[in-house]
Amino acid sequence: IAALARPALGGHKVAASRRRLEQQPVSLAVAFDGGVLAAITPAALGRDAASASVCAGAAWMWVAFWSKLAADGRIQPNLSRKIIHTGSAPLFMLCWPLFSPAPSAPILAGAVPLLQIIRLYRAGRAQPAQPTPVGAAEADDTADLVKAISRSGSRSEALGGPFLYTLVLLVATVLGWRSPAAAVAICQMAVGDGVADIVGRRYGSVKWPFSPSKSVAGSAAFVASTAETEIEPPPARRTKPRAASAFSASLGLISLFHAFGFTALTAAAAAPAVLLISLLSAPVELLPT
Numbered sequence: 001i002a003a004l005a006r007p008a009l010g011g012h013k014v015a016a017s018r019r020r021l022e023q024q025p026v027s028l029a030v031a032f033d034g035g036v037l038a039a040i041t042p043a044a045l046g047r048d049a050a051s052a053s054v055c056a057g058a059a060w061m062w063v064a065f066w067s068k069l070a071a072d073g074r075i076q077p078n079l080s081r082k083i084i085h086t087g088s089a090p091l092f093m094l095c096w097p098l099f100s101p102a103p104s105a106p107i108l109a110g111a112v113p114l115l116q117i118i119r120l121y122r123a124g125r126a127q128p129a130q131p132t133p134v135g136a137a138e139a140d141d142t143a144d145l146v147k148a149i150s151r152s153g154s155r156s157e158a159l160g161g162p163f164l165y166t167l168v169l170l171v172a173t174v175l176g177w178r179s180p181a182a183a184v185a186i187c188q189m190a191v192g193d194g195v196a197d198i199v200g201r202r203y204g205s206v207k208w209p210f211s212p213s214k215s216v217a218g219s220a221a222f223v224a225s226t227a228e229t230e231i232e233p234p235p236a237r238r239t240k241p242r243a244a245s246a247f248s249a250s251l252g253l254i255s256l257f258h259a260f261g262f263t264a265l266t267a268a269a270a271a272p273a274v275l276l277i278s279l280l281s282a283p284v285e286l287l288p289t
């Protein structure tokens with residue numbers, strides 16, 4: 001297995017990993033994970049289960065926070081939808097280093113998007129009114145969620161864009177775990193599209209002739225810019241979250257993955273290819289849906 005290690009990762013890492021592996025009393029499986037040998041041990045499983053629980057709790061709070069702001073009328077549902085759209089997947093990938101290097105990690109991490117998929121499915125299929133008090137509370141909860149993530153407030157929309165988004169995140173987690181490819185693909189989907197909408201609605205007066213609802217500013221923001229969005233009112237509570245572009249978010253995640261030794265690729269080396277991918281993805285976002 002050591003022979004599989006890429007030279008760029010350095011022999012000392014492999015030797016240290018092999019020593020750790022030999023010391024494991026229970027070794028159910030061995031894998032080559034980003035250059036570091038790992039075993040599925042009770043400790044690794046415990047760490048992954050704890051990390052998945054923390055992420056699932058954070059995901060619930062993150063969605064509930066923006067849903068509440070939209071339900072209370074403090075922000076427009078359009079904005080809450082795109083903030084959730086822009087932030088969810090990159091925030092989740094920022095949490096990937098919490099997991100162990102064992103091959104069980106992507107499976108347990110996949111539980112985080114999977115739980116949201118189940119929630120979206122239930123929200124999309126739920127009846128607007130429930131007969132029991134328990135059911136009524138559940139209906140209110142999903143009503144806020146639907147309001148925050150849909151365009152029109154229709155429950156069926158939870159089974160459209162949000163469902164697909166979370167499904168893609170699940171696939172990227174399980175199949176693209178800690179890879180630059182997953183980081184770049186997910187950032188194009190989550191950050192590029194989200195920022196194009198947030199910036200385009202605000203500054204997009206010049207429209208594309210072939211796509212009259214979409215603007216040049218939105219497409220520029222998709223690729224590379226930093227945007228500021230104001231949450232209003234009341235004025236005392238105004239904040240300015242910064243929304244990064246698909247390009248910079250992808251490079252940020254690649255830097256993180258490199259710093260943790262998940263990939264030998266540096267952000268500087270990846271930059272030209274990522275810029276090209278972002279430039280090619282921006283026109284795709286202009287296609288009518």
Ligand SMILES: C/C(=C\COP(=O)(O)O)CCC[C@H](C)CCC[C@H](C)CCCC(C)C
Binds near residue numbers: 058113163165
């Ligand atoms: C609003 C969303 C998509 C809308 O797409 P479109 O119709 O405008 O094209 C995204 C919905 C995301 C989902 C409800 C929540 C996903 C949470 C994620 C699995 C985990 C986040 C974890 C983190 C630690 C905050």
Ligand SMILES: Nc1ccn([C@@H]2O[C@H](COP(=O)(O)OP(=O)(O)O)[C@@H](O)[C@H]2O)c(=O)n1
Binds near residue numbers: 198204218286
């Ligand atoms: N390239 C873009 C993309 C979106 N937008 C703005 O964002 C709005 C919604 O975009 P969209 O139709 O892609 O968003 P979804 O509701 O389909 O997710 C558009 O109506 C535009 O006001 C833009 O100005 N330029």
